[in-house]
Amino acid sequence: MPVLHKYRDRDEYYILTKIRGNIITFQLTDEGQRKLQKAGINPKQQFTRALLLDLYRSGDVFTHRSGPGELLDGHQMALDFSNDPEPEKLFPACANCLSLQDLHLVEVKGANHFASILCDDCRSKNNAAIDTSIPLNLVSRGILTRMLALKGVEKVDASVTAYKDLLEAEFESKWDAYRKGQPEQALLIDIETGNQRSLL
Numbered sequence: 001m002p003v004l005h006k007y008r009d010r011d012e013y014y015i016l017t018k019i020r021g022n023i024i025t026f027q028l029t030d031e032g033q034r035k036l037q038k039a040g041i042n043p044k045q046q047f048t049r050a051l052l053l054d055l056y057r058s059g060d061v062f063t064h065r066s067g068p069g070e071l072l073d074g075h076q077m078a079l080d081f082s083n084d085p086e087p088e089k090l091f092p093a094c095a096n097c098l099s100l101q102d103l104h105l106v107e108v109k110g111a112n113h114f115a116s117i118l119c120d121d122c123r124s125k126n127n128a129a130i131d132t133s134i135p136l137n138l139v140s141r142g143i144l145t146r147m148l149a150l151k152g153v154e155k156v157d158a159s160v161t162a163y164k165d166l167l168e169a170e171f172e173s174k175w176d177a178y179r180k181g182q183p184e185q186a187l188l189i190d191i192e193t194g195n196q197r198s199l200l
Contacts, residue, residue: 013028027061095160
């Protein structure tokens with residue numbers, strides 16, 4: 001599970017988590033820090049990967065190639081990532097190299113026409129074949145569907161399929177939570193008698 005940490009040399013925070021066997025450092029925006037504080041997450045505390053994914057999709061966490069800087073607790077970091085109830089593959093990654101750096105949904109043209117998710121390095125290597133490129137944190141269910149339709153993309157690779165499944169699950173989860181919080185809609189027709197009920 002992700003763990004929140006504080007820098008020793010400044011009043012800022014970062015997140016460590018394990019994704020696909022690698023320890024990943026996420027930096028937080030000021031808004032990301034506020035969201036975690038509001039959620040009651042304190043330094044050295046674990047939280048769900050789904051919350052980290054929400055922060056990623058809202059642009060409130062990001063990765064850099066640099067290390068985490070000077071840590072508040074030195075080298076004694078809480079890296080208890082065992083028994084994580086949420087799968088590491090919940091988090092999107094580059095289709096080519098599994099990097100999390102600056103992911104984009106891309107349309108690849110050439111011998112094959114398909115959609116993929118690529119990091120900044122893989123996009124640079126494939127630059128001539130890429131037509132459309134959208135930062136992944138901006139890609140919603142609607143934008144993904146619309147982009148594929150507008151660009152006539154019929155094939156998607158496994159990275160896009162996994163991300164689409166993630167967006168669908170997130171959508172269903174939010175609607176389920178909404179339905180559970182709402183009173184049941186009264187039927188306008190009484191099923192037993194067939195009589196119409198008044199709205200007034």
